[in-house]
Amino acid sequence: MKKNSLILSVLLVGITACSTVTIKPEGQNKLVNKPTYQDSKPFYLWGLSGEHRVDVLKVCNKNEPLQMQSQQTFSDGVLALITLGIYAPHTVKVWCPKEES
Template sequence: MHLKVLGLFLTTTLLAGCATQTFTINGEGGEVPTYKKSDHFFVNGIGQEKITNAAEICGGAENVIKVETQYSFLNGFLGFITYGIYTPRDVKVYCKAS
């Protein structure tokens, strides 16, 4: 029984992908995020939306370098152990140094 559960967990972990979407806006750089948070979604985020205003965070659209959203292994693991009820996503905003 325990071997079946372990096999199911490993198979699910291997099939579940981590994903990162990066939107580069104004050039290169920004290795350290200016703003970082985790958005909380439920039931895989169906019908839910979170808005992060990068221009407001960076003090103007001209100061935004890039915006990144990430579904990490930890996010996937939390979704797995809650049977998809809780599915967080991470967001990072990179601004030009002032």
């Protein structure tokens, strides 16, 4: 019984594990402050189906973004687990340079 519980626990952690892909200029430290733009995008069948684009130039008012990130958060993973991977959202974040007044 303990072995089954351990296997189930490892499986659940693996399925709901977070993943992050960060794109930033070389040599720049990873930004951790609040992003300028954040949105959840729907994907299906464990993320294999669905394609979304974010126009970062529009988000950053034609300025080059400082950092972009696609992330499967814990809550995204839980939703994918509950729906058995049929619905698997990802969170998109964009950091823009501060506008000068």
